[in-house]
Amino acid sequence: MRIANKDFIGGVSVAVIGLVFLAGAMKMRIGDAIEMGPGYFPMLASGFVVVLGIVIAGMGLIRAGVRMDRPEWRPVLASLGSILAFGVLLEQIGLLPAIAIGIVVGAMGDPDSRTRQTWILAIATALLGWLIFRVALGLQMPGFRLPSFLE
Amino acid sequence: MKRFVTAAFAAIAVTAAGLTGAVAQEWPKAGPITIIVPFAPGAGNDLLGRLTAEYFTKRLGQQVVVENVAGGGSAIGLDRAARAKPDGYTLLWSPSDGMSVLPAVRKSVPYKVPDDFEFLARIVHVPFVVAVHPSVPATNLAELIALSKERPGRVRYGSSGVGGAPHMGTVLFGMRTGVRQTHIPFNGIGPALTDLIGGHTEMLWLTPTTGAPHVQAGKIRALAQTGPSRHPLYPDTPTLKEAGVNVELTVYYGMMTPKNTPAPILDRLRTEIRGMLEDPAIVKRLNELGYTPAYLGGEDFKKLVVDELNTWKQVATEANISLAD
Amino acid sequence: MGFSVALSFQNLAYCFIGVTLGTAIGVLPGIGPLATISMLLPITFYLDPTPAIIMLAGVYYGSEYGGSTASILLNLPGGASSAVTCLDGYPMSKQGRAGVALSITAIASFIGGSLGIVVLIALSPAIVAVAFAFGAAEYFAAMVFALIALSLMTGGSPLKSLAMVGVGLLLGLVGTDVISGANRYMYGIPELSDGINVAAVTMGLFGITEVIASIRNADTGGAKQKIPLRAMIPTRDDIKRSVWPTLRGFGVGSAIGPLPGLGATVASFMSYALEKRVAKDPSRFGKGAIEGVAGPESANNAAAQTAFIPVLTMGIPATASTAVMLSALMMQGINPGPRLMTEHADLFWGVIASFWVGNVMLLILNLPMIGLWVRLLSIPYRLLYPVILVLICVGAYSVKFQLLDVWLVLGIGALGYAMRLLDFEPTPMLIGFILGPMLEENFRRAMLSAFGDPMEILMRPISGTLLVLSAIMLLLTFWTAIKQPAVKPPVLREE
Numbered sequence: 017m018r019i020a021n022k023d024f025i026g027g028v029s030v031a032v033i034g035l036v037f038l039a040g041a042m043k044m045r046i047g048d049a050i051e052m053g054p055g056y057f058p059m060l061a062s063g064f065v066v067v068l069g070i071v072i073a074g075m076g077l078i079r080a081g082v083r084m085d086r087p088e089w090r091p092v093l094a095s096l097g098s099i100l101a102f103g104v105l106l107e108q109i110g111l112l113p114a115i116a117i118g119i120v121v122g123a124m125g126d127p128d129s130r131t132r133q134t135w136i137l138a139i140a141t142a143l144l145g146w147l148i149f150r151v152a153l154g155l156q157m158p159g160f161r162l163p164s165f166l167e
Numbered sequence: 168m169k170r171f172v173t174a175a176f177a178a179i180a181v182t183a184a185g186l187t188g189a190v191a192q193e194w195p196k197a198g199p200i201t202i203i204v205p206f207a208p209g210a211g212n213d214l215l216g217r218l219t220a221e222y223f224t225k226r227l228g229q230q231v232v233v234e235n236v237a238g239g240g241s242a243i244g245l246d247r248a249a250r251a252k253p254d255g256y257t258l259l260w261s262p263s264d265g266m267s268v269l270p271a272v273r274k275s276v277p278y279k280v281p282d283d284f285e286f287l288a289r290i291v292h293v294p295f296v297v298a299v300h301p302s303v304p305a306t307n308l309a310e311l312i313a314l315s316k317e318r319p320g321r322v323r324y325g326s327s328g329v330g331g332a333p334h335m336g337t338v339l340f341g342m343r344t345g346v347r348q349t350h351i352p353f354n355g356i357g358p359a360l361t362d363l364i365g366g367h368t369e370m371l372w373l374t375p376t377t378g379a380p381h382v383q384a385g386k387i388r389a390l391a392q393t394g395p396s397r398h399p400l401y402p403d404t405p406t407l408k409e410a411g412v413n414v415e416l417t418v419y420y421g422m423m424t425p426k427n428t429p430a431p432i433l434d435r436l437r438t439e440i441r442g443m444l445e446d447p448a449i450v451k452r453l454n455e456l457g458y459t460p461a462y463l464g465g466e467d468f469k470k471l472v473v474d475e476l477n478t479w480k481q482v483a484t485e486a487n488i489s490l491a492d
Numbered sequence: 493m494g495f496s497v498a499l500s501f502q503n504l505a506y507c508f509i510g511v512t513l514g515t516a517i518g519v520l521p522g523i524g525p526l527a528t529i530s531m532l533l534p535i536t537f538y539l540d541p542t543p544a545i546i547m548l549a550g551v552y553y554g555s556e557y558g559g560s561t562a563s564i565l566l567n568l569p570g571g572a573s574s575a576v577t578c579l580d581g582y583p584m585s586k587q588g589r590a591g592v593a594l595s596i597t598a599i600a601s602f603i604g605g606s607l608g609i610v611v612l613i614a615l616s617p618a619i620v621a622v623a624f625a626f627g628a629a630e631y632f633a634a635m636v637f638a639l640i641a642l643s644l645m646t647g648g649s650p651l652k653s654l655a656m657v658g659v660g661l662l663l664g665l666v667g668t669d670v671i672s673g674a675n676r677y678m679y680g681i682p683e684l685s686d687g688i689n690v691a692a693v694t695m696g697l698f699g700i701t702e703v704i705a706s707i708r709n710a711d712t713g714g715a716k717q718k719i720p721l722r723a724m725i726p727t728r729d730d731i732k733r734s735v736w737p738t739l740r741g742f743g744v745g746s747a748i749g750p751l752p753g754l755g756a757t758v759a760s761f762m763s764y765a766l767e768k769r770v771a772k773d774p775s776r777f778g779k780g781a782i783e784g785v786a787g788p789e790s791a792n793n794a795a796a797q798t799a800f801i802p803v804l805t806m807g808i809p810a811t812a813s814t815a816v817m818l819s820a821l822m823m824q825g826i827n828p829g830p831r832l833m834t835e836h837a838d839l840f841w842g843v844i845a846s847f848w849v850g851n852v853m854l855l856i857l858n859l860p861m862i863g864l865w866v867r868l869l870s871i872p873y874r875l876l877y878p879v880i881l882v883l884i885c886v887g888a889y890s891v892k893f894q895l896l897d898v899w900l901v902l903g904i905g906a907l908g909y910a911m912r913l914l915d916f917e918p919t920p921m922l923i924g925f926i927l928g929p930m931l932e933e934n935f936r937r938a939m940l941s942a943f944g945d946p947m948e949i950l951m952r953p954i955s956g957t958l959l960v961l962s963a964i965m966l967l968l969t970f971w972t973a974i975k976q977p978a979v980k981p982p983v984l985r986e987e
Contacts (some may be wrong), residue, residue, distance in 0.1 A: 026914035030655045037662045040677050050944035054674035057932040058665050065658035072651055085913055091526050091707035092909065095700060095881060096902055102885040103898040115882045122878035125707045129874055145886060153523070154531055155890050156234055174760055207526075207812070207892070217534050235530075236831020237892055239668070239685040246682070272673070277682065323941060329673035350496040351628070351940050354670045354933070357809050360803075367627030376822060380807050440647060490673035 022084050031069025037062035065080025094125030110160040115142040144153060185364045186481035193257045194432055199230040202258045202422075203251075205244025205265055207237040212420050216260040218452065219422070222443045233260075240328065241265035242276050253425040255432035261283070263419045264332055266472050271479035272330040273490045280476055282292065285428050286469040288440045289421035291458035295333055295372040296401060298387045299342075303369050308391045309409040311370070315346035322348045324370040325359035330490050333372040335479055336393060336416045340407070343414050356450025363387060374418075375400045376457030400457065415476070419470055420458070439466050497842030498849050505542050508546035508938040511850045514554020515857060518570045519562055521699060522691045522887020525555040526813045533820055541824040542839050546846040548817045553847065556756060557601050557854045560789055561865055564593045565573035566880060567702035572694045573756035573792045575922055576764045578779060579646065580784030582702075585779050591724025591866045596731075596782055597789045598858040600738045604745055604790030608797030611746040613844060616805045619750050623802055626751060628937035629949040634751075635931040638758060639923070640962050640969075645765040646778060646919045653920040656911070660924025663688055670929075671936045683896040686978045691891050692900040692926055695751055697882045697918040700905025703877050705912065730782050731956040737767050737787035744787075745794025755811050756792040757926060763791035797847060804840060806830055 041062055044055030104117035116138040123134040150159045200223065205214035216233045223231040235242035245265045251257035278284075294428040297308070305311040305320075315322045326334035329352040341348055351368050353359035356377055364386045371387075375398045381387045382401075387484045388402045393416040397406060407414045422440065424433065443449055444460045453460055463471060483489065497503060515686035517528045529548050536544035564581035577597070584593040595974035611619070626634070634872030643657045666677040667687030678684040726734070741763040750760040767787040768777045776782050802808045821828050826836060833840045868876075888897040908918055938955075942948035950956050 022914045026652065026911070026916055027655075029910070029914070030659065030916075033659055033662065037665070037677070043599055044674075044676065049946075050939065052671075052936050052939065054669040054676055057936075058618060058662070058676065059809070061658060061661045061665065065655065065662060068651060068655040068658055075651070082915075087913060088708055089702070091704045092906075095707070095877075096705045096906060098878065098881045099700070099774045099885055099898060099902045099905070103895050103902070106885075106889065106898070107895060109880070111886075115886070118882040118885060119878040122881040123874070125704075125859060125877070126874040133875070134878075137875055137878065141882065145882065148520075149886055149890070153517070153528070155523075155527070156232070156893050157889065207530075213530070214533070214823060221534065221537075235893070237686070238894075239682045242756055243685070321943070329671065349940060349943070351937055352671055352673075353937075355815075357815065359663050361624065361808055362627060364806075365624035376827055378830060380827050384830035388831060452823065456822055460874075490675075 020084055021076050022082050023079070024073050025084055027073025027076055027078075029069070030072060031066050032124070034062045034065030034067075035071055038066060090127070091125040094122055097124070098122030106157065108161075110158040112142045112146050112160045115145045132141045185212045189332045194429075195227050195229040198259065199232055200227070200254060200256050200421055201232055201234045201245050202260050203248045204233050204235050204260050205237065205241035205248075207235055212260065212262055213422055215453075215455065215458070218449065219260065219290070219440075219443065222446070222449060223439060226439050226442070229440050239246075240269055240331070242273075242278075246277040248423065249278040249425060252427045253285075253428040255424065255428055255436075257425060258287075258436070259423040259425075261421060261423055262390075263369055263472075263475060264425075266329065267475035268332050268335055271476055271483045272335065281469050282461055283426050284423040284467060285426055286435055286472065287422040287424060287433060287436050288465070289419045289461055289463035289468045289471065290440060290444065291453055292417040292419040293374055293458050294392050294398055295336060296378045296382075296389050296398075296404065297370065297372055297391040297393065297407075298363065298378050298382065299370050300363055300366045300368070301385065301388050302310050302366055303388070304391065306388070308405070308407070308412065312344050312346055312412075315344075315348055319347045320349050322346075322370060323351050323368045324348050324372075325351050325353055325362050326372070327356040327359055327366040328352060328354065330488065332416070332418050335482060335488075336414070337370075338488065339416070339478075340412065340414050341390055342482065342485060344412055354421055374457060374478050379457075394459075398457075398459070399454070403466075419461070419463075420469065421463075424434050433465075440464075494841030494843075494845030495849075497542060498546070498845035500713065503546055503591070503846060506539070506543040506547040506851065507550050507846050509855055511554035511557075511743045511854050512548020512857065514551040515558035517551070517846050518555035520887060521562060521568050521570055521695050521884050523890050524691065524813075526816065527553045527890060528555075529813055531821075536820050537823060541821060541826055541836075544568060544634065544820055545817060545843050546837070546850075547551045548820055549800070549843065549847065550850045552813050552817070553605060553793065554854055556605075556793050556796045557598070557858055559792075560597050560601075560785075561594065563698075564597065564785070565590055565865060565868060566699075568699040568880060568884070569694050571757075572690050572922070572926065573760050573795075574789075575694050575698060575757075576760045576788045576919070577785055578698055579764065579919060580779070581796065582750055583778065583780035584782070585869070589780065590869060591862055592726045592782070593785050594732055594865060595724060595726050595859065596734050596786050596861070598855055600734060600786040600790040601793040601858075602743065602851055602855040603738050604742045605793040605797050605854075607739075607742045608746050608794035609844065609847050609851070611794070611798055612801055612804075612847075615746075616801050619746075619798070619801050620805050623750050625954060627952075628934045628941050629952050629955040630950065630958070631934040632750075632931065632938045633955035633962070634754075634828060635840060635927055635934060637958045637962045637965070638762060639927050639931060640814020641765050642761050642923045642927070642964050643701050643920055645768055646917045647763075648915065648917050650688065652916050653787050656916050656918070656920040657924035660921035660926075661928035662851060663693065663921075664925045665915075665932075670895065670933050671940075681896065683892075683894050687929070688900055688925075689888070689897050689918040690926065692888050692897045693904055693922060696901045696904030697908040697922060699880065699884050700901060700907035701912055701918065703880055704905070704909050707877055726782075734786035735780050735797035737763075737783040738790040740766060740770075741787035741790030742794045742891055745791035746798045748791075749795030749798030754930075755799055756795040759795035760788035760792040761786040761923060800847075803828065804832060804843070807832065823856065851860075 041055045041058035045053035046055040047053030093120045098121040101121045104112045105114040119138040123129040146159050149155045202216050202220050204213050206213050220231045220233045236247045248259035251322050305314050333465050362368050379400045384387045391407050392404050444462050517523045528551050560577040561575035562568040563574045563577040564585050567578050567582040569575040581593045668675050668685045744763040745759040748754050767783045768774050803814045809818050888901045938949050
């Protein structure tokens, strides 16, 4: 019996997600099958998820499933960091720098990335992105702006 | 490498500062003006907002752009406008839904009506058409009311959304005529209309242009309209008042700015709006879209907004409609 | 008569602009036809109605062609309707068969789209009648049927698939409840009131997850090998395998396309499920089966064309994009409705003829592009993936211009990666997310309509039949599950 197997961890995670939604559903008006309130369907759906999660976790314990792979932290952190950086920067200082810095952060996920190449890629993509999204498609986002604390 | 990057950023920063540096210029010279439209591109009154933006650009000599801030039945866009800088560079294009209906039926909205806004003008308004499926044994409004009384709760009506103007209008209609009908909410007018034509619901309140081709083709039957006078597309359909029901309802569309926008800017914008409604090309376009130009400036507009808000608050309380958060 | 309109120089030009732009934005993740059509709307004020609608429509169906390109090459769907193409298109790409997948996609799309137009012309009245026969009860029954048919379509453990459908259902609940108007699971964030954005879910689950998993592995995989030109041309066997899926996909697509709210996404999923069910060896699916590419691509293009049936014949939009096109027509003083065909015959037939011309253009446009696209794969992944990440971000942001969608991509990407480590499939989650809200809404609407009597739903001919069919399908699935001892679940992707 091994706790760190895929099925057990997965089942528990699913059950936890279900429980969070179940707790939320309990705060809504439930109603009954004839006149359903906003919480009726959420209650059923999250209950279904909780039960499935428990069953999967239980099977994982009984069958001693496959050991979980260790997450590749470097790619995970760099990719999520790239999105985070883009999101934080976009409305603060605009599309161009947000793209460039998003790329630089993302590139850290691969140990083989070379600094110089990365910066060229970042600047080229930023310019191209600005041309495509801002100039050609005219999407409503600032191309470049001073951060609000400098104004 | 590092030094190069720093230099590059410095260069960009300086250029940008140069571009935005000339701030202390007289309105509207300092930069583009944004009209917030609280709907997704193409939806709701996005078209009207774009028409206005186009006209303003020509008249003000400054780029006027539409920014779509959709969601929450227009609450998000209105909130954004309410919190914008009152410098005349952020305007709001709003339907009555968010101003007069939503604050009445929702427990809370993030903005205050009328305190958070300056009211430029009402620009157009549009009534609803009360339509039924042809199989419904009622050829006029009196027969529909009689039918609804005879079979309480069995007449089903669709709506474009719970707590929206057509839904609330139907509730008000029910209160004034003393009938009980069953509400079937939809997400948008398209599916609600399909359901009516398919005969799955009996009644629907919809805008004149949406209904016209189907009325002409005999797919649905128009029994009444809700405006103060007859809409040009429906010369033969009586208004509710003509049919003896004391309900008058139009959806208004108008423009606001954040509270405390300087008076000279407001005056200039009102002049432009009046001018726009005298431009024959624009009026033709508005008519084609089924809207009736109806200028109502400043305080009068504000009074209309508040009056309607109070009406809907009363209806919501009486009918016990409160959308929880 | 339609072709003389469609083949005028001006209309050809606008059609070309439309389909080219459509393909381009189809390739870009997140940026859908809706945003693009809305951007073009002001331009159409200055055009005649016919070229205006020809161009806007070109963007719409053109985006369905482009949507699958990044699905196949990078496991990054251009939109939800091409998510299912990832399942077999991306494995094909990893086997060095990206060119074949793209060629078959272009051809299947062309056939699906072209036949969809034939349906549009020939069967409009019949199809409109069916669409009107669908009330809430029928929609509910169709949703039950689709959910059962789809939830078990991917490989892997059925229990885990069901759990992911469930998690998708839960995510679909977020936002304002259409029936009661109550806000659910919004935690005080008003931007969530229209629900979690489907583009954020699709890109997070497929795009981000794939990037994270590939950063270390891609360079050693199939992506970097040299691909000879010959490998781009489908073999006789590829074509033979694709013929029936393409035709079946067209059938599925034209049946589902005109139903308001369902559209191309559900059509492509249904087609995939159907192909897997009729296949002699279903275990090939998920590992690069060409049938899993041809069917759904034919289906989503057929659906994109037949979605115009309710618009053009009744003036009722089936999707948000077609709604914008309607308002473009209204701006021109044309109020589309049942009499459009007779009152504006030139416009009606011209637009339909232009669809076909547009499909030919798309085929000509897309086939030579394949060589270029495949070359994209020879770029080292370490240079490609940071660009993909920011593309996803821009795409997510551009849907509604709100940062919340970027954060959702972040969160759902993280969730998707964690679930992938634990062997949970993303596709069932997307299915639950898309179908769940429609299931709930229509069930509650049907109950309201039936004045609270559930038997009413069962007694209606269409909904009753669909529900009985669903029950039979469920029983069959259990029966085969019991009869066959648990097979080792097929591994979807080499890790």
